[in-house]
Amino acid sequence: MFNGIIFNKGIINRIKKRAKGVNLFIKSSLKVSNKNLGISISCDGVCLTLISYKNKTLEFYLSNETLAKSKFRNIKIGDEINLEKPLKFGDNISGHICQGHVDTVCFVKSIKKVDKSNIFEFKITKSLKKQLVEKASILINGVSLTISKIKKNSFEIWIIPHTLKLTNLIKLKKNDLVNVEIDIMSKYVKKFINEKKKF
Numbered sequence: 001m002f003n004g005i006i007f008n009k010g011i012i013n014r015i016k017k018r019a020k021g022v023n024l025f026i027k028s029s030l031k032v033s034n035k036n037l038g039i040s041i042s043c044d045g046v047c048l049t050l051i052s053y054k055n056k057t058l059e060f061y062l063s064n065e066t067l068a069k070s071k072f073r074n075i076k077i078g079d080e081i082n083l084e085k086p087l088k089f090g091d092n093i094s095g096h097i098c099q100g101h102v103d104t105v106c107f108v109k110s111i112k113k114v115d116k117s118n119i120f121e122f123k124i125t126k127s128l129k130k131q132l133v134e135k136a137s138i139l140i141n142g143v144s145l146t147i148s149k150i151k152k153n154s155f156e157i158w159i160i161p162h163t164l165k166l167t168n169l170i171k172l173k174k175n176d177l178v179n180v181e182i183d184i185m186s187k188y189v190k191k192f193i194n195e196k197k198k199f
Helices: 064-069 161-166 184-197
Strands: 008-018 021-028 040-043 046-054 057-063 080-084 104-114 117-123 137-140 143-150 154-159 177-182
Touching (some): 008 057, 021 064, 040 057, 057 064, 177 184
Antiparallel strands (some): 008 021, 040 046, 040 080, 104 117, 104 177, 117 154, 137 177
């Protein structure tokens, strides 16, 4: 489990292609050691297992399934990745409970500057739009954010300068792809309501 609060980023410095996936190498100052091998780390919102660590470089294996369902299908060397270690007992939860299970990828539809903040608009499919709730949390590239408005085929999020500074969201531009995880509580409530309607 994660909470979508980002303090660390990394840079992809190597991609090793395999028959059924890739090995991804990320250079970062994230504090880990070889004792942490096997732990899950959120990489742009995708829960990945740390399989090696050397010279401040973290190695992960991504299956073709993970590549197909996330923005990692378009990764390249030099890309910046938001990183978060898993929560441990006693940690503050400043964001919301996140699983690291990407529901979809969305394209940036527009970015508007309003005062010191930015309004990001993301395209989304009709089926997933039904699971969104205004003012509920949502995970974008591993960052816990709040849905400010739901539109016909998109949703909007306001992002403050501090969040932009600490994450790779500051580098987003129109038509860029992002990983999206819908709030698990929203999904459970939606499923509960649908099940009740059957009886």
